[in-house]
Amino acid sequence: MNRIISLIATILLAHSTFAAEFRTDRDWYLAGEQMTVSVTDQDALIAYAELCDTQGLAAGTIISIHNHKGTGAIELPATLHSGYYVLSVYTRHSAQVSNQLVAIINPLHKSKDDDIEWISSDSCWVSGKGTANLTNKKVVDIRETEGHIIRARIKNTYHGNTYNAQQIIPSLSIVGKQIHYFEGKMENDSTAVFYTYGIHGKQPLVLTAASLTGLTLPIEMISPFATLLPKELPHLIFHYKRNEVEARSLDMQRHQIAITPAKRELQIGDYSDETAEDGEPMDYDETVFGNHPDLSYNLDEYRQFLTIKEVLIEYVSCVKSRKIDGVPQLYVRKENEIYNNNWPAMVLIDGMPVIDIERLLKYDARRIQYINIYGGMYTFGNGVNNGILSFITRSGRLTNYPTEPNTQYLVYEFPQ
Template sequence: MRYFFLFVTFLYALQSSAQNPTENLTAEIVDFDIPKSIYISGERLWVSIDISSKNEKVKSQIGYVEILNRNNQSVALGKFQLTDGKTINFLNLPNDIPSDHYLIRVFTRISPYLDFELGLRQKLITVVNPRIPPTVSPAPDKMEQGTEASGNETILAQRNQNELELDLTGVNGEIISASVSVANPYLTHYDFSSSDIYESLPSRNLVPELFGHIVEGYVNPKAIDTTQLYFISVHGEKSALFTDRPDRNGSLYFDTGGIKEWDFIIAQTNGNESLIDFSVVSPSPQTSFSEDFIFPEFIISPDDEEFLNELLKSSQVEQYFVQDFSSTANPVVTGFVEDRTYLLDDYTRFETVETVVKEYVPEVSVRTQDKKKDFRVVDKVKNRVFDSNPLMLVDAMPVFDSDRLARFNPSHFQKLEILTRSFYLNEEAFPGVMSFTSYKNNFGNFPIPSNGIYLEYQGLSMELVDISQIFTPNEEDRVPDWRAILFWSEIIPDLTPQELKIHFPSIDLPWEVKVMYRDQNGKLETITRRISSAD
């Protein structure tokens, strides 16, 4: 317990010292790559992230991928665990977004504020939703399929029947990544610098994510009580509990550490006080588009029907990948080690928690005070009974109404864990713990407290351990090859592509060869060549 207290103290020391970021934090350089730039809604958007820092190891452990629409609204946000500043993973595009161009951008919690240009990188992509189509015009103004783009003299690509022979030996620099995928005929320019598209970035208190994702909360300064304890419980396949108190500016930081996936969070205050002035703050930089930046229009023509149908086919084909399911095995409460566990199926089932505790749990007693039920845990360290309710939990969600819990039917509770000593969570000491776990980690039908706030808030995406086969052709002849991504060097470790032979699928699409490289001055450059299906 003492280690956990020191951990939180260290986090606040970083928060306080980060008021002058240039003095205490090193700028982080963000690079990312995606294998193609046109998608169908609901499709996986694969992304490779590379965060670096000059002359020292990257501190940030979490990278973010966000999708913005033309109204500067976030429509998707992925949170990814970094290993030495790198990761390859995917973000699921929402099924309900309309057909349009979107901005994908990548950052860490602190990188945009330390270097606006190098710490916030973005590209335009196109998303086609068959249920919400774009504007149709007989003669839209778009790039002709099969034309060539920049840097063609450095890429030698020749189509020989069903194979593409690719020679990259002419690239004058270190090749970072290469891809061959479906060409996007609706965009002529993909990459934009931050100064090209945003107004100036508002300042923000910088708290680096040294251990895991930080859930940031905010309390209206007019309602701040710096002694009030706030609880955040995160819930998915597993659940975990975190606490904090607001600083004088109303900010709270709940560091979730190594906890990975979850689907939603529940926020509460000690004693189930009102949360009317509480909100959760997105880790995304709060930017606004510059008046000079014009989001391109997405217009198609009737002639595009065949192309879009082929694109739709390709979105439904992808080979396998392997996720690290073991990374989700976390304790119910961080730092909580029970003294006694009761598997409730081993006992006669009673209709109330009160009766279960009275009949089977000698470490806890039930008392009636002012016509309400309270619980008292035996403190075995000091050989006495605590004089107030313990920390009561249902699937890591704090419960402050002991009377309601005592009268609840525990038929959907699987087990009860008891801690018979003081429990320290951050600087707060609780008189023991009574923790119930349901069968399905859904609170066993116990209601969310009246002043609690339920928020859909995704945790970290599951890490991938094997993605080498996701864009390879299927070896079975009877399975049609409809791949829209033929090659992406990012998924092949220790490969520097120079001369490649790539098999074309049985789908009729225009193709684009894209190479990212670093020139002799260290500048990151991108060159492309488009190849029509007839080449």
């Protein structure tokens, strides 16, 4: 009996019960300034810092940690209202979140959300009226595997049908010549979470959510931040020196002008499909977690055909097409073995899972460089596939290949 191999490795880590320690570079900030956050943590490689008011996430950043320390910058939007905010810092496998009140002043814009009293005087100090409960450390269940986490929102009601979490298979694949495929976990009926690891820098990726019937559902990445919203914030009383506020206001405006061309307020990548070609696809590597393919075809060594269907018929052995309930599926086998008709193969092109086999069979075979066949049983979360059929284009970028309906193709910047 073939060995069951899991493509998604689970990294087991001891979870720390201690919250990360952090400090900011200033006692108070002007809207539009840059906030520097320094973090100390004994175990993590990545820390998240998020600034919230009672309405939602105002700004945030991802901080890489080396030798237990890391420093990151949060670009404060120039449109923030005046008042107190809560700065929360946490790591993926910490059981606690560190919170700190931060005073932000916006001297240039008035807002209905302003909660501040200006008192001219010779945290120039900041104080709050009353006590804030949002200052205590709050225990939340965010203990997860080390690596980078991505969340996505799924429209689970589609074409008149409603799907629950058990009926949705979310997946994230890094576009490139290597296979980096991560099956997501449904947190609820409309939110999927992906635990990725070993991926760094700007990478094109595809998010897919398929129902058990093979229908793809609309999916879209959402902020990776937990967004722990405070229920209430203390009133801000600001004792200020006019000349200091004016001087910092001028510096802030110069800073805003300087960062405008490359501004990323949340610093979590580019969500637009049009920029997906800007990512760097990974170099070709025929191994899948250390496994070489049972069969590999370099199409340059064979006669050129126009479609993948012709290629599979003419000279690729150990692959056959079969319709299940009218939907074509591809099956693979090892040489000298029979087909296992119970489970179709996982089909990938440049690492992206293929749902619509008909579209793949019509794709221009002249754009394909390699076809790799991996025999044996593979598990993807709760699903099982008999083998992997991997198509690799010459560019590794899904060149001119239409992504599956409702998928999201984008560039995402993974932290180093």
